[in-house]
Amino acid sequence: MSEQTPEPGQAQEQEHGRTRQGAPQPRRVVVVGAGMAGVQTAVALREQGFTGTVTLIGAEPHQPYDRPPLSKAVLLGKAEGSAFDVDFEALGVELRLGCAALAVRTDAHALDTSEGPVPYDVLVLATGAEPVRLPGTEDVPGVHLLRTLDDAERLRPVLAGQQDVVVVGAGWIGAEFATAAREAGCAVTVVEAAGRPLAGVLPAEVAAPMTAWYADSGAVLRTHARVAAVEPGAVVLDDGERLPAGAVVVGIGARPATGWLAGSGIALGEWGEVLADDRLRTGAPDVYAVG
Ligand SMILES: Cc1cc2nc3c(=O)[nH]c(=O)nc-3n(C[C@H](O)[C@H](O)[C@H](O)COP(=O)(O)OP(=O)(O)OC[C@H]3O[C@@H](n4cnc5c(N)ncnc54)[C@H](O)[C@@H]3O)c2cc1C
Incomplete structure (x- = not known):
């Protein structure tokens, strides 16, 4: 992992003085939301050499898919689906589908899901819109x-x-x-x-x-x-x-799917959007937001 491509959370670790330069430790990144943003995050982690575990959690039971074709080819029956052309197994990305995130306990670095708690070192929020x-x-x-x-x-x-x-x-x-x-x-x-x-x-x-x-x-x-x-x-x-x-x-609009973050301490904006800085860091330690 080069200095130009820090691991998620590395910046905060540096601020906390905990980074072990040259000896990155295996880390657990949990990405919540298996849409475009979550999938791209998981893929990018591997493309940039991240060697820790990557777990991609999605509420829907389907293989992660792209939404734009839904209102076009899929609707018209010209395509059966629009699954992303990503080999998650080959990438070493663990998919947990049909698994809804219910809450985050940032102090404990734990995500509560419909299938039980999931510990994380770094959490990426990618639950998109509803x-x-x-x-x-x-x-x-x-x-x-x-x-x-x-x-x-x-x-x-x-x-x-x-x-x-x-x-x-x-x-x-x-x-x-x-x-x-x-x-x-x-x-x-x-x-x-x-x-x-x-x-x-x-x-x-x-x-x-x-x-x-x-x-x-x-x-x-x-x-x-x-x-x-x-x-x-x-x-x-x-x-x-x-x-x-x-x-x-x-079709009267969409709003951030962040209701499940209520009470987590993660700051939300006026429309329920997760507030993040220019490095996608939320106010909570080791929690990022994309999408
Ligand atoms: C029918 C349709 C057509 C579109 N066409 C276009 C287009 O032509 N061009 C364009 O630019 N954009 C288009 N868009 C918009 C585009 O699809 C979105 O901008 C994009 O999907 C956003 O990606 P995302 O990953 O941020 O969020 P999302 O796609 O919303 O993905 C978030 C994922 O998180 C999951 N999730 C939510 N809550 C939880 C939870 N608590 N626990 C676990 N998982 C959870 C959801 O099930 C979902 O799979 C279209 C959208 C739709 C619906």
Whole structure:
């Protein structure tokens, strides 16, 4: 391990005066979250010569996968999945899938998971984001999110069956889903509370051409349309209009998946994001954040 490529935690060890230059000790790095950021962290550790143990923990049961194809090839049935082309075994990365992190005890350097405690020397937080749900729709049948491989697989029959779909939210997910659903032959109506697509994401002049995506694909875009309720088979707008919907896809944003860090002492920002410095160090010793 060269000085140019310090091991995770080495900087802090140097600050604590504990680094044994030239004789790196085996260390346990635990990466929580097996998405793009977590996988890249594990791979980069090996690429840069880290010889300690690397454990990659992911809540989902699937082999780690890339999300962008979910709203494209996977949704349309053109690809069965989008697993990363990484040989974790050959890299010496231990995968623990279907294992949810529940809490961190930073004093004890221990991660509590659904499968029991996992000790670490260095912990990397890479739990990414989770979709915002439309309040009151949790138990309504036919309401979907699009964040995970399971979500995409649940939506494939909707497209294959050419159901009428109402998409709530004209953001990136709404645009991508609407385009794919139109390609599959579904009738698609997109309802957006703001006056234009991607409001709050891009400036109006940048987002303006994207409004054309909807018309080009044959989707109906309804701006200034606020959802009052979702019932089985229909979306009800706040002016009382009912939009029939064989399926409803909610794409109203995502927020950091950091609820499990409550009480850990790791500082979170206004939106629940992990606060880290320019070297990705959180305020807790030996805990980093990526993604
Ligand atoms: C459908 C879709 C299409 C997209 N298309 C594009 C695109 O075209 N271009 C683009 O730039 N970006 C796109 N994105 C965004 C991109 O996928 C994200 O920016 C990227 O996934 C972020 O990676 P991440 O590793 O930080 O987080 P995530 O991908 O969110 O991964 C975090 C992982 O941590 C796991 N996790 C969460 N909590 C826990 C816990 N407590 N314990 C254990 N594991 C946990 C999750 O299961 C997840 O696997 C798309 C996203 C989606 C959903």
